[in-house]
Amino acid sequence: MSRPTIAGVARAAGVSVASVSRVLNGLPATEEMAERVRRAVDELGYVPDSRARSLKVGRTFQLTLAVADVGNPVYVTMMRAVEEVVSAAGYRLVVTTTGPEIVDEVALVRGMARGYADGLVISPLRVDDDLIKSIQECDVPVVVAGNVPAKAGVDTVRANSPKGMALAVEHLVSRGRRRIAFLNGPADTVPGEARAKGFADALRTHKLRAVAQVEAVDFTFAAGREGGRELLGGARDHRPAFDAVIAANDLLAVGLMHELVAADLAVPDDVALVGMDDSELAEQCFPTLTSVNLGSAERGRRAAELLLARIEDGERSPRRIVVHPSLSVRRST
């Protein structure tokens, strides 16, 4: 009643286990042998046990993508891109979600060690020495979609947020906006920090001063609403001090948009709004959201390629890829 093993197939076909294995793996065999094995396999409904197989050959043919929040549409984009590359290479992709705490990521990388998958793409919100150490010690290749110090010597693919910020500011300035506010995510995260710096730099090149800056507790929609309320807080009854806002990602932007509408401010007439990530949400919301495309799809693709290349050759020197941003202009500006 229980699952047939290769031994059962061998018995049914009247051949040895080695022959069964060979036929199944496409190694040379006589046509008659192949036929007998195939028949027995069909008859018993035999499916090889992938655990035993990968224990022996040392590979699982699975790759893992670890993201912090499946609810964030930017990860959907990335996931699709990664999926495409890895499945073309004959791997199966499994996605796991780490949650917002960095300890989860460290635990994931540690536990990842040989057995669950042949490689890992991880997109951590926060990076600390523990995480880097666990990546370096991990005996299956890891590529980080995010920013990690060069001296860590790990493969990375990251976005150029400062450049992205520059695009956003430039665009708003060209639309005649000068009083630009910023709704960031948590500043103790890698993207949060990068975007804060990028924003400051971009303002400087345009000789502008920040009129308002708020740090949301999270990169989520709810945090965007809350941050929006805070941003508008001082301006309950009069026009706000800003005529444009840049949000650190699309979810925050959309949350903010709701608060703007609730405060009777028209987008883009009263306040222009730029998001970041250019996720599916940017075209789903209303008005459609101008958003900085940080290349999530390309980052996913490149990360997957990097991972495959390193699985192929573990000795190659670590690559650090930066993908360049572009701006998707929509109705919110």
Next chain:
Amino acid sequence: MSRPTIAGVARAAGVSVASVSRVLNGLPATEEMAERVRRAVDELGYVPDSRARSLKVGRTFQLTLAVADVGNPVYVTMMRAVEEVVSAAGYRLVVTTTGPEIVDEVALVRGMARGYADGLVISPLRVDDDLIKSIQECDVPVVVAGNVPAKAGVDTVRANSPKGMALAVEHLVSRGRRRIAFLNGPADTVPGEARAKGFADALRTHKLRAVAQVEAVDFTFAAGREGGRELLGGARDHRPAFDAVIAANDLLAVGLMHELVAADLAVPDDVALVGMDDSELAEQCFPTLTSVNLGSAERGRRAAELLLARIEDGERSPRRIVVHPSLSVRRST
């Protein structure tokens, strides 16, 4: 250089492999023994090989959730619920995406066979005999989040879409709408079929006639826009024949909403709009979307519980759970 095995730890600690295994699995041992093993483990950074372990014990402690489209926010809700239950039970959840073709699902279930995971929750868009057969033959428990004939004898958790449709229609009627259109997804899918039937029934109980009905090619945002254009097609220059639309899911609803706005129709004043799934998107879009809550979170939770129960006891008779819908009223009606 390579990963230490249990034998290495045993050697380093000067004990036998059996003792190492026992300490690691919390079986009784003297304090001194435990201490030596722990030290050696720390020193070598030993992590057990999960393949070998699960080959021996016959369990992987992984469960799989298979969904058709990661971009659909309803799956995000479901995924979160499943994750919560299975991780509380000590399993790790992996998510794989099947794509819109049913062959992918059959292949997934077939290949799932013992080795990748201890169980599977699958939410198939289409169900045919092949799929049912593969589920029955699968030697790891499978629970279907969706509708499957009772005689198939598989555990299922499904939504009550007819009831959900009734709620939607009732609500619209109570808002004074009588000319209700329907934007369905593909009618050859399980949810598409159920919703079409539910819609027809609900209209009948209210003695209404369908004024327009369109079938989108997909359950996606893009298909929603396209379907929306089709729905409005006949009404290019004059008021449309309907004063309300029910969409078969939130993505379709939001796509449609964009077309309504593009056609200068106000939501809800000119056209009221009801979505289904009550996903995160329903509160993210603008105006916020009234949506039928088909209990995705609860379905996910129940499905996960069913799966765990069946893993526990493979002989229990198959359960068929139906979760009841409710309506989340928002600004679009």
Next chain:
DNA sequence: GGTCGCTCTGTAAACGATTACAAGAACGAT
């Protein structure tokens, strides 16, 4: 005809863990 070489198949040893079983140590009771 004998030997070489080639191809095909089977036997058995891994892979790295768990665990049944046996052996040894410690200890108390008689």
Next chain:
DNA sequence: ATCGTTCTTGTAATCGTTTACAGAGCGACC
């Protein structure tokens, strides 16, 4: 002191594959 009981530890079998190695069969060539 001996025996039995209990507790701890080690040896070795096992899970289901792959694959190195060796043996068998057979044709070809000298």
